[in-house]
Amino acid sequence: MKVNKNVFRVNSPLNQNIVMGCILFCLPGIYVALTGLGAGGGRPSSASVANETNAILYGLFALCAWLAGTVINLLGPRISIVIGSIGYPLYIGGLWYFDRTGHSWFPLWGGAMLGILCGILLTAAAFIQFAYPEEKDKGLFISMQFMMKASGAFVGALIAFCANVHEKKAVGVSTAVYSVFIAIQTSSILLAVFFITDPKKVVRNDGRHIAIFKAPTLVDGLKDLGKAFLDKRLLILFPAMLVCEMPLAMVSTINAFYFNLRTRSLNNMCFQFIQILMPYLLIYVLDSKRIASRRRRGAIGVVIMGTLAIGACIGLYIWLDVVHYADIKTSPAVDWQDSHFPGIFVIYILFGAIFAGFQVVVEWILSALTNEPSTLAQFAGMVKGTSSLGMCISFVVAAQKVPTVGQLSLQFSLYVLGIAGLFWVLFFHVKETNYFIEETVIVPRHVEEETMGKLGTDQQREAEYIKEHIATQQAAAGVTSLEEDNVEMQTSTIAQK
Incomplete structure (x- = not known):
């Protein structure tokens, strides 16, 4: 099959990943922007309901994402993405309703719906970034999706910042901000309907398809799911997958409580921007042509992100002690013009880099274990489900008002275990190439x-x-x-x- 490289093809692996990135820009990108403001974008007093809502959301997210690999193999990415997209505008609408009325039933219901549906959406996104690229481009595809999602979060944070730049009180965001967010999210469903294609029709620029796709059955899908749960490689990676997204809940709670609205908005905007930059830099490590060994590239990525994670945790330990954070009972509404702003700002940005970069490295190592699409769909569900379980635990802990130092200690321990697991899987289970050894994968x-x-x-x-x-x-x-x-x-x- 000949392909004209000069003609735009929506069914190329790269363009499918770009379309998926645009959908992530509109959906979880905007969601992360609102979550990053703390208290779901509402007042500091909304933090408890926001944490409870997020605990429900991520608990259901974990369960549904673990099952989503089977769903995607049965329904395909397009239908899965359309279904998964519906929950985000419902969730934002629920937070808007609570901020204006004080009634919590809508955000709790919206959080439950989003948890059920977004597990399918994000697993489908991970399937595309894992299964569609060549081995040499997996860092690019994974980082590209994260960068586009972070770009959506950055734009959302920029909108909130511009709306709140003169607001020095600890209040919630405006109706206009909520309205814009919901409109952006609703429009993304059309992208999936018209531009996401069947994996069987995805063709590389060399004219070859990515794999042979066998007609799936529910029984086979459940068997594959069981194998994934018992896969010793995934069990070793469990702490790393669990801690991937946990920092968001902790630092967002600090952001909501400690700063006034305009400073929260500034912090959030910078938090999202660093998540665009960090994955971009990791592309040059994970897909480097100068470093021939795939294991060595992965090891460098783990060293970089592991060092940042440990360093940021130590820095936050010091800051919590210096400001006597546990003794502060009411929001100090700190502004960026205050003298003690820079220290926590740097730590906050470091956690943004870790939130993005650690996930990219974990997902790159996971995707390096195989090129077989149906297996990668299950792996996608496992990593998204497990990272969501970590977020659920983190939000439950925050909602129960566990001291921040306790939350940090939990995450620090998981980082240490996770880094050890990443090195183990990298050196004992990742091959230099999986080509020619998997019967359904078509070699470039x-x-x-x-x-x-x-x-x-x-x-x-x-x-x-x-x-x-x-x-x-x-x-x-x-x-x-x-x-x-x-x-x-x-x-x-x-x-x-």
């Missing part, structure tokens, strides 16, 4: 050409030709039960070769 043409005469054989070349032929037929007509039998037979032959 340039990889085949580079390895022929080294690792490759005529049988492998024939196997790749057969797989591409099957994938082309699937893209043209879909997989029927009869074709599925044929796929099973031919892929078994490929595996024997």
Whole structure:
């Protein structure tokens, strides 16, 4: 199959990732902007309800994300993304309603709906960033999605900052800000409907599809889910996945309590901006052409993010002690013009870099374990579900008013365990390449050409030709039960070769 590289194709892996990034810009990006303001964007007195809402949200998110890999294999990314997109505007509307009326039922219900639905959305997004790129581009695809999501959060934070720049009191955001956020989120559903395509129809620039897709069944999906839960590699990575997003709850609670609204908005805007910068820098590490070894690239990424995580935790320990944070009972409404603002601001920004960069490194290592799409769908559900469980724990702890130093100690411990687990999986389970050893994955043409005469054989070349032929037929007509039998037979032959 020939592809004109000069013609825009929505079904290229990169363009599918860009479309998914635009959807993330509109949905979780705006959500993170509001969460980053603390108290769900409301008054400091709203923090308790916001934390309770988020605890419900992330608890359901964890459960649904763990199941979402099976859902995506059954329904495909497009339907999954459309369904998953609905929860975000409901959630923002609930927070708006509570801030204006004081009634908590709507935000609690909205949080539950978002938790159920966004687990599907974000697992579908992770599936695209894991399964569509070549091995050499996985850092780019993962970082690109995070950068675009952070860009949405930055724009949302900028809107809130501009609306609140002169507000020195500890109050909630305006009706106009909520309205703009809901409008942006609602429009994103159209992107999924018109531009997300079937994975079977995704074609690389070399004209090859990414894989053969077998017709899934619910029973097979549940079996694959069970295997993922028992996968020792994922069990070792559990602490790292659990702590990925936990800092957001802790630092957002500090932001809501300690600062006035305009300073909260400034902090939030800078917090989101660093999440654009950090993944961008990690692309040059994780996908570096100068460092041939994939394990070495991953190790450098772990060292960078591990050092930042440990350093930021130590810095926050010191700040909590210096300002006697535990003894402060009412919001001091600190402004950026106050003399003791810079120290906590730097720590806050460091946690923003960690929130983004640590996730990118964890997901890169996870995606390096395989290129097989259906397995990566389950891995996507596991990482999103487990990181959401961490967020749930973090918000529950915050809602129960556990001292901040206790929350920090929990996260510090998980970072230490997580870093050790990342190194273990990286050096004992990540291969330099997974190409030619997975029967359904189609090897990129340039990889085949580079390895022929080294690792490759005529049988492998024939196997790749057969797989591409099957994938082309699937893209043209879909997989029927009869074709599925044929796929099973031919892929078994490929595996024997």
